[in-house]
Amino acid sequence: MSKLVNPHGSAVLKPLLLEGAALKAEQTRALSLAKINISSREAGDLIMMGIGGFTPLDGFMTRADWEGVCDGMKMASGLFWPIPITLSTDQLTADTIKEGDDIALFDPDRDEILATMTVTEKYTIDKPHECMQVYKTTDEKHPGVKMVLDQGDINLAGPVKVLSQGEFPTQYPDTYLTPAQTRELFKAKNWVKVAAFQTRNPMHRSHEYLAKIAVEICDGVLVHSLLGKLKPGDIPAEVRGEAIGTLIENYFVDNTVVQAGYPLDMRYAGPREALLHALFRQNYGCAFLIVGRDHAGVGDYYGPFDAHDIFDDIPKDALETQPLKIDWTFWCNKCEGMSSMKTCPHDASERLLLSGTKLRKMLSEGADVPDHFSRPEVLAILRKYYEGLSVEDNVEVKMSGHSAK
Numbered sequence: 197m198s199k200l201v202n203p204h205g206s207a208v209l210k211p212l213l214l215e216g217a218a219l220k221a222e223q224t225r226a227l228s229l230a231k232i233n234i235s236s237r238e239a240g241d242l243i244m245m246g247i248g249g250f251t252p253l254d255g256f257m258t259r260a261d262w263e264g265v266c267d268g269m270k271m272a273s274g275l276f277w278p279i280p281i282t283l284s285t286d287q288l289t290a291d292t293i294k295e296g297d298d299i300a301l302f303d304p305d306r307d308e309i310l311a312t313m314t315v316t317e318k319y320t321i322d323k324p325h326e327c328m329q330v331y332k333t334t335d336e337k338h339p340g341v342k343m344v345l346d347q348g349d350i351n352l353a354g355p356v357k358v359l360s361q362g363e364f365p366t367q368y369p370d371t372y373l374t375p376a377q378t379r380e381l382f383k384a385k386n387w388v389k390v391a392a393f394q395t396r397n398p399m400h401r402s403h404e405y406l407a408k409i410a411v412e413i414c415d416g417v418l419v420h421s422l423l424g425k426l427k428p429g430d431i432p433a434e435v436r437g438e439a440i441g442t443l444i445e446n447y448f449v450d451n452t453v454v455q456a457g458y459p460l461d462m463r464y465a466g467p468r469e470a471l472l473h474a475l476f477r478q479n480y481g482c483a484f485l486i487v488g489r490d491h492a493g494v495g496d497y498y499g500p501f502d503a504h505d506i507f508d509d510i511p512k513d514a515l516e517t518q519p520l521k522i523d524w525t526f527w528c529n530k531c532e533g534m535s536s537m538k539t540c541p542h543d544a545s546e547r548l549l550l551s552g553t554k555l556r557k558m559l560s561e562g563a564d565v566p567d568h569f570s571r572p573e574v575l576a577i578l579r580k581y582y583e584g585l586s587v588e589d590n591v592e593v594k595m596s597g598h599s600a601k
């Protein structure tokens with residue numbers, strides 16, 4: 197028996213991706229089904245279901261699930277789940293589909309049928325209600341809220357059969373690992389207590405410090421990068437992967453850290469997304485999730501430690517995976533090292549407080565980066581990336597919310 201944490205709500209992983217002859221047959225059948233277009237977020241959710249990252253979901257949520265998740269973070273079955281995983285379409289398309297129909301889910305970005313689905317329910321939702329419950333705002337400037345408000349007016353529920361993982365296995369052959377693969381990897385390394393470090397940024401000194409705190413108290417750390425869609429101006433996954441690889445090679449002890457990626461888009465739901473991050477890390481075999489300042493936040497929609505506090509508000513048995521809550525970390529001149537609000541007694545003027553956003557702004561403008569913020573090997577990779585950007589691609593980085601402080 198594995199000593200790793202159990203998958204969420206299940207003794208085994210439940211990947212919904214078909215294989216071999218079953219996959220071939222379903223791919224052929226899919227061509228004869230009515231096709232509906234899916235969004236990038238829905239495609240990421242599907243691939244995640246395909247690889248067992250969203251165990252034990254068997255498809256897109258029903259209205260009862262949606263309501264339970266929005267209002268009490270609980271599906272109709274009673275299973276803990278913090279963010280609705282739903283599929284939507286427009287009224288016109290929905291009118292052509294009956295409950296009980298099988299449909300093909302077509303991803304226009306990839307020009308590919310990603311899955312088939314048996315529609316068990318068509319329903320409408322109160323979108324602003326979902327936004328208030330999950331994102332704590334209905335402000336359209338919030339990228340996650342905008343995704344919900346822009347989605348179709350009719351939700352479709354039902355079990356899915358996943359047919360493809362998109363480009364992830366070929367585009368990221370070294371880092372795209374399924375939950376079954378990370379579990380195998382941990383077993384091979386004899387790791388039982390593994391902490392996941394969630395990132396959508398290259399790792400700078402403060403991230404390195406968070407990961408090293410976890411290395412001190414765990415068997416190993418999984419640096420787990422988001423490979424799906426980000427906001428404009430964020431650093432692409434390939435560049436980020438290279439920067440993180442260099443950092444691991446030069447600044448960590450062998451066999452204490454591994455890097456991997458997962459296929460979701462960011463929702464920027466702050467505290468609720470931190471819970472989702474912990475939930476699917478449990479499926480990847482991680483007993484801990486490192487939760488720093490403003491986890492999965494955007495702008496100033498969330499308090500810097502809301503994502504810590506929310507773990508105290510859920511039932512004790514909701515998740516096996518637990519947060520490793522770490523305070524705001526930084527370089528301090530007086531401490532002569534990395535430190536945190538909890539350990540450094542010095543004045544703010546002694547501390548180097550730079551957000552990832554502020555760094556991106558400096559790099560995109562070709563400015564010098566202060567010492568001790570990031571390792572030179574990491575900065576060299578980022579500088580090369582920014583120098584290669586065309587003027588149009590070099591999105592102006594706007595400072596707002598916590599990042600401006």
Ligand SMILES: [Zn+2]
Nearest residue numbers: 528531540542
């Ligand atoms: Zn200090």
